[in-house]
Amino acid sequence: MEYAIGNFGLQCGFADGNFEPVRCSRILDSPISIGHFCRLLLVRPQQQHEEHTQPMKDRIINGIFSLSGASLAIGTAGFLSAIVTMFVDVADKVPIRLLLFSILIFTCLIVVLLKVIYDLSSERRPVPPFEHPIKFIPDEKLFIIRRNENFLNNIIVGCYSHQDDVDRLAYVAVVHLVQDKVIQIKIYSDLGLLGSVPCTTSELQALIIRPVVPVTALQQYTNQENSNER
Amino acid sequence: MSDRYFAKVVLVQDKYTVVINAGSEKDVRIGKKFLIVGLGEVIIDPDTNEELERLEIVRGNAQVTHVQGKIATLRSTEYDRKADEREIKKVTAHGGLVVWGGPQDTVTEITKPGEQIIREFRGVQIGDFAIAI
Secondary structure (H helix, E strand, C coil): CCCECCEEEEEEECCCCCCCCEEEHHHHCCCCCCCHHHHHHCCCHHHHHHHHHHCCCHHHHHHCHHHHHHHHHHHHHHHHHHHHHHHCCCCCCCCCHHHHHHHHHHHHHHHHHHHHHHCCCCCCCCCCEEEEECEECCCCCCCEEEEECCCCCCCEEEEEEEECCEEEEEEEEEEEECCCEEEEEEEEEECCCCCCCCCCCHHHHEEEEHHHHHHHHHHHHHHHHHHHCC | CCCCCEEEEEEECCEEEEECCCCCCHHCCCCEEEEEEEEEEEEECCCCCCCEEEEEEEEEEEEEECCEEEEEEECCCCEEEEECCCEEEEECCCCCCCCCCCCCEEEEEEEEECCCCECCCCCCCCCCCCEEE
16 A cells, blocks of 8 residues: 555545545544544545435444454454453452442443443545546536535535546536535536546446636636637 | 525526516515526536435526515626727827927827626526525
8 A cells, every 4th residue: 555645635546546635634634543543544445435425324324234343343352351360369358348339430431331322323524525426427517416504505615537546637627506416516617637428337436526616717617718709 | 495595497588587486475576687598417526426406507687677565586697798998099299389399199008897787597497496595
């Protein structure tokens, strides 16, 4: 795995050449642990998208009732058993006061952990700052993307082609219509980077739509519009 | 009908005017704006194969111009603008009191704003939906 810092922030890559940009500001702005950061680098793009769309509650349940959760529980039980047999005489009598105290302590701990789980289940992860198109409608020159709160009606967006680990602006587009589950992105200016508009699933996956457009592209777009008017 | 869709197009009067099946009984007032859409193909998520929703094909933006009890008339509010016309006039002044300066040129540039033409609805038909905006 390797990472590189480019125009759009940190990018992480995998052995199969599948790179995915990770915005630095997102990492720096949010309170993030080292483990979470490493996981962020290790997950693949599709996993990242699934994580963003999957509710936190489901992720917690999947985490607890997974193979790693079961092995963790067995390991913890074995460790506690070993510690107790090493330092405590299990045949000895235990005063009821100590037993009640232990029960109280463990009940408090369990309640605190349940509260943490409950809080996490209601937590929402931030939506990704980009989307891959899922369909192209050639008649209307429309890209269809999944609903994303970063894409507001009528804003200018950039369609970047991801080739050779570099993102290049291919189209300047506008959010045409926001529907309940999908968003229509209309191409306004073809910058001539790609020979033909991507249509197949693999080609669409190589295209990244961001609500960010470089000012030079905007100037180029404005000049093109002016020349068309004349 | 989904909550998103306020009313249906029941008549296409001409390229610029449609009638919807909602009027003053549904609190439609003159000047209220609508987006007219038709429904297209179903969009399927390629990752999950889940049917997301039907694509809305935008026919155009419209504004209520006349309201009756159960129907309202809407007219397109989108315009196409022709390119601005620039006219440059050069006038050369001779004689008069201006002797030592020679003839003087006056350049006048006039920009006429392009004409606005109302845009017709794109493929609107009966059964299309009106979304309140």
